[in-house]
Amino acid sequence: xxxxxxxxxxxxxxxxxxxxxxxxxxxxxxxxxxxxxxxxxxxxxxxxxxxxxxxxxxxxxxxxxxxxxxxxxxxxxxxxxxxxxxxxxxxxxxxxxxxxxxxxxxxxxxxxxxxxxxxxxxxxxxxxxxxxxxxxxxxxxxxxxxxxxxxxxxxxxxxxxxxxxxxxxxxxxxxxxxxxxxxxxxxxxxxxxxxxxxxxxxxx
Amino acid sequence: xxxxxxxxxxxxxxxxxxxxxxxxxxxxxxxxxxxxxxxxxxxxxxxxxxxxxxxxxxxxxxxxxxxxxxxxxxxxxxxxxxxxxxxxxxxxxxxxxxxxxxxxxxxxxxxxxxxxxxxxxxxxxxxxxxxxxxxxxxxxxxxxxxxxxxxxxxxxxxxxxxxxxxxxxxxxxxxxxxxxxxxxxxxxxxxxxxxxxxxxxxxx
Numbered sequence: 507x508x509x510x511x512x513x514x515x516x517x518x519x520x521x522x523x524x525x526x527x528x529x530x531x532x533x534x535x536x537x538x539x540x541x542x543x544x545x546x547x548x549x550x551x552x553x554x555x556x557x558x559x560x561x562x563x564x565x566x567x568x569x570x571x572x573x574x575x576x577x578x579x580x581x582x583x584x585x586x587x588x589x590x591x592x593x594x595x596x597x598x599x600x601x602x603x604x605x606x607x608x609x610x611x612x613x614x615x616x617x618x619x620x621x622x623x624x625x626x627x628x629x630x631x632x633x634x635x636x637x638x639x640x641x642x643x644x645x646x647x648x649x650x651x652x653x654x655x656x657x658x659x660x661x662x663x664x665x666x667x668x669x670x671x672x673x674x675x676x677x678x679x680x681x682x683x684x685x686x687x688x689x690x691x692x693x694x695x696x697x698x699x700x701x702x703x704x705x706x707x708x709x710x
Numbered sequence: 711x712x713x714x715x716x717x718x719x720x721x722x723x724x725x726x727x728x729x730x731x732x733x734x735x736x737x738x739x740x741x742x743x744x745x746x747x748x749x750x751x752x753x754x755x756x757x758x759x760x761x762x763x764x765x766x767x768x769x770x771x772x773x774x775x776x777x778x779x780x781x782x783x784x785x786x787x788x789x790x791x792x793x794x795x796x797x798x799x800x801x802x803x804x805x806x807x808x809x810x811x812x813x814x815x816x817x818x819x820x821x822x823x824x825x826x827x828x829x830x831x832x833x834x835x836x837x838x839x840x841x842x843x844x845x846x847x848x849x850x851x852x853x854x855x856x857x858x859x860x861x862x863x864x865x866x867x868x869x870x871x872x873x874x875x876x877x878x879x880x881x882x883x884x885x886x887x888x889x890x891x892x893x894x895x896x897x898x899x900x901x902x903x904x905x906x907x908x909x910x911x912x913x914x
Binding site: 523524528529532555558559562565567569570571575579580583593597600601603604605607608609610630 | 727728732733736759762763766769771773774775779783784787797801804805807808809811812813814834
């Protein structure tokens with residue numbers, strides 16, 4: 507970085523970073539965001555893990571963002587007020603975008619009940635590289651599953667602002683994929699998403 | 711995800727995500743964080759871009775986090791007060807950790823003047839996967855370069871809390887690598903970091 511003039515020529519060099527096309531060429535696939543949305547217990551995390559495993563087995567670059575790795579880290583300063591939830595989803599969207607830029611298939615698994623948050627995520631991701639996957643499993647089915655007993659506690663008034671019970675879920679109007687996880691086998695759910703990922707265009 | 715019992719067996723499956731070792735095996739290298747720190751104009755961004763290019767050419771998974779892609783996105787809500795800068799670095803650290811978990815070599819290029827922020831980044835990254843790279847180019851050399859005229863403006867009192875002029879820079883006490891970018895060619899700087907990256911142990 508030193509040069510004979512004392513001034514540093516390299517500092518004025520163009521910051522020619524690696525392009526999305528170069529990354530896609532090297533990886534064999536473009537980066538993208540697979541945004542899973544749906545009620546609690548619709549199966550987002552389960553599906554995310556299975557999808558990640560299948561993609562990894564196929565040699566893809568893939569990573570899951572979920573409550574486990576976000577709420578304890580990047581979003582550990584956030585509570586559960588409406589404003590905090592909105593900020594949580596905004597950060598998820600921004601991080602997912604970074605992973606997509608890095609050429610990775612980034613799967614997000616959050617209820618993300620508001621259209622505004624999901625639309626932000628879509629807007630900041632490169633065009634065509636965002637797949638909204640709506641797990642449209644009805645409330646009754648989710649509540650029947652209730653693997654963590656959250657619905658029971660919400661019905662008992664012990665969890666305020668619980669999506670589907672005491673807080674709204676705004677269903678996607680035009681998702682790339684809709685899945686009834688109460689009617690489909692998990693392998694079918696994974697296969698449908700894989701087909702859409704495989705059809706993504708490599709960025710020019 | 712549906713099963714004959716109505717209750718969903720998959721939901722109770724172990725969330726066996728892909729391990730760091732599996733990712734390292736597939737990529738041919740472990741994920742890690744290469745944390746560049748130093749004064750403004752020390753050459754952090756230039757070095758980050760060159761290092762990224764070399765790693766990419768060698769077929770590695772690599773991504774740069776810098777002001778360009780963080781300040782306009784994830785950290786767009788933050789100003790430049792001491793508290794906001796601290797939060798900015800915390801988020802950089804958390805995102806870098808996620809990239810390392812995803813098996814990627816994540817290069818960060820921020821002044822990051824406080825030990826506490828850098829130590830947090832080290833603490834949350836898996837052991838042995840954090841490389842602190844201190845660009846120890848003296849203030850006089852950085853100020854002489856002054857490619858954006860920031861030092862001149864800071865000296866004129868037009869930029870408050872400017873690191874090295876009116877705000878402290880806490881030099882690393884025990885960085886993995888120290889580089890005088892005013893004395894070394896950029897190729898030498900890159901080579902030294904590459905050697906350390908190549909010596910990283912693959913996680914068990």
